[in-house]
Amino acid sequence: MKNEWPLWEVFIRGQHGMSHxxxxxLHAPDEEMAIKNARDVYxxxxxxxxxxxxxxxxxAASSPSEKGPLYEPSxxxxxxxxxxxxxxxxxxxx
Amino acid sequence: xxxxxxxxxxxxxxxxxxxxxxxxxxxxxxxxxxxxxxIALANTALDLIGQTQMWLGLAAEVEGKIRxxxxxxxxxxxxxxxxxxLVQQPNGDFGQTLMRQFLFDAWHLEMLKGLIKSSEVRVAxxxxxxxxxxxxxxxxxxxxxxxxxxxxxxxxxKMQAALDLLWPFVGELFTPDAVDDAMTANGIAPDLxxxxxxxxxxxxxxxxxxxxxxxxxxxxxxxxxxxxxHSEHLGHILTxxxxxxxxxxxxxx
Numbered sequence: 001m002k003n004e005w006p007l008w009e010v011f012i013r014g015q016h017g018m019s020h021x022x023x024x025x026l027h028a029p030d031e032e033m034a035i036k037n038a039r040d041v042y043x044x045x046x047x048x049x050x051x052x053x054x055x056x057x058x059x060a061a062s063s064p065s066e067k068g069p070l071y072e073p074s075x076x077x078x079x080x081x082x083x084x085x086x087x088x089x090x091x092x093x094x
Numbered sequence: 095x096x097x098x099x100x101x102x103x104x105x106x107x108x109x110x111x112x113x114x115x116x117x118x119x120x121x122x123x124x125x126x127x128x129x130x131x132x133i134a135l136a137n138t139a140l141d142l143i144g145q146t147q148m149w150l151g152l153a154a155e156v157e158g159k160i161r162x163x164x165x166x167x168x169x170x171x172x173x174x175x176x177x178x179x180l181v182q183q184p185n186g187d188f189g190q191t192l193m194r195q196f197l198f199d200a201w202h203l204e205m206l207k208g209l210i211k212s213s214e215v216r217v218a219x220x221x222x223x224x225x226x227x228x229x230x231x232x233x234x235x236x237x238x239x240x241x242x243x244x245x246x247x248x249x250x251x252k253m254q255a256a257l258d259l260l261w262p263f264v265g266e267l268f269t270p271d272a273v274d275d276a277m278t279a280n281g282i283a284p285d286l287x288x289x290x291x292x293x294x295x296x297x298x299x300x301x302x303x304x305x306x307x308x309x310x311x312x313x314x315x316x317x318x319x320x321x322x323x324h325s326e327h328l329g330h331i332l333t334x335x336x337x338x339x340x341x342x343x344x345x346x347x
Contacts, residue, residue: 005128026130029241040134055223 007056008034010041012048018093020052031055098346100276101214102156103176104283106166107319110177113167115198116142116189117335118185127188134234138195141227148220166301172329179318180263182327186256189249192238192255196300199232201267204292208284217282227259236300243304254306265314268293273320 006028011020023042028034034053043051062070074080104248119139126132161169180198185191206228209221243253270278270286299309301308317323338345 011290028130033237036237037130037134039230040137041130044133044137083336 001083005029006026008038009056009059010034010038011052011054012038014051015046020050022046025056028053072079099156100166101274102153103273104277105149105156106176107178109146109153109163109166110175111181111202112142112149113146113329114175114177115195116140116146117331118181118183118193119191119195121185122188122191129190130179131215135191136260138231141231145220145224145227148190148223151258152216152220164339166279170335173321174333175328175332176321177324177328178263178266178320179315179325180260182318182331183260184324184327185264186259187252189242189252190256190259192235192242193253194260196235196239197297198266199228199235200293200296200300201264201289203232203296203319204289205284208289212283213281224296232296237300238245239300239306243301245308250305253304257301258309261309261311262313262315264313265315269314269316271320275324302305335337 006029007025008028008031009025010023012023013020026034026037026041028037031053034055035051038051038053044050095162098141116139119135122132123139126135146167147163150166153161153165154161183194203225206221206225210218210225212218212221226335239253242249244250268286268290274283274286277287288312297308304316318325318328
């Protein structure tokens with residue numbers, strides 16, 4: 001329907017979170033109302049300290065049908081996991 | 095009927111405004127035009143009911159613990175309510191609800207900013223907590239008034255009609271009476287006349303952006319906050335809001 005407000009994807013950084021995480025989507029007429037709606041819909045239970053919104057049409061996504069060539073080659077490359085050495089405490093969260 | 099203690103009356107005014115408006119706004123729950131607005135309105139209603147608990151809780155203490163906040167909310171009859179006429183007005187369409195909200199929010203914000211400096215510590219504490227919620231309410235309702243006022247021809251016409259309809263209920267909020275004068279005299283509440291300038295500036299800029307015209311009249315209906323002459327709507331609100339406690343006295347969650 002042409003009268004529908006555009007769809008926005010909502011990202012929220014939690015109280016102790018390091019990064020914004022995708023929490024869901026909503027409709028809003030513009031970016032200011034999208035942030036307000038996100039505040040009302042997704043932070044009612046004290047979930048967040050920062051909100052990002054982006055109009056869904058601006059997100060480029062990989063195609064599910066290309067799953068094989070995109071992701072399967074990495075399944076057999078266990079040596080890429082940083083589990084073969086100790087990370088010093090001073091490094092902090094990675 | 096004015097009670098003997100103007101401080102008690104003043105607390106009832108604050109709590110009854112938020113109670114009646116909170117109930118009114120809650121009537122939208124499940125009915126708003128889009129789910130985002132539905133949730134936003136429910137949040138606002140809950141904020142207002144939360145503030146009611148604080149104001150009527152303090153009123154009950156001031157009265158001398160004869161009644162509780164729940165008693166005051168659910169067991170008083172219409173003539174003992176002290177809510178302004180504006181908050182009793184029907185929801186109408188979505189635009190009318192948001193116009194009523196914005197006009198109340200803009201007054202509420204100035205009132206609470208004044209109450210933060212109250213000579214009564216408890217009043218100042220409640221105001222400090224409530225003002226953060228109300229700053230958001232007024233931002234949201236103001237943005238919606240602008241969006242709908244400066245929207246389509248139809249939404250503009252509806253918002254102008256809502257402003258014309260509700261404007262005569264604004265003046266009561268700013269017209270001091272004996273209770274207000276007593277509160278100002280002992281520093282509990284700000285002088286209502288002093289709030290009007292900031293209010294006019296605020297709504298003036300929002301209405302200009304919303305391309306809406308504020309009626310050129312200061313005529314004001316009165317009788318709500320004094321309890322002398324409530325609108326016919328208040329009784330209907332109470333029959334619904336108080337029904338459960340009236341039918342099943344003492345029923346609890």
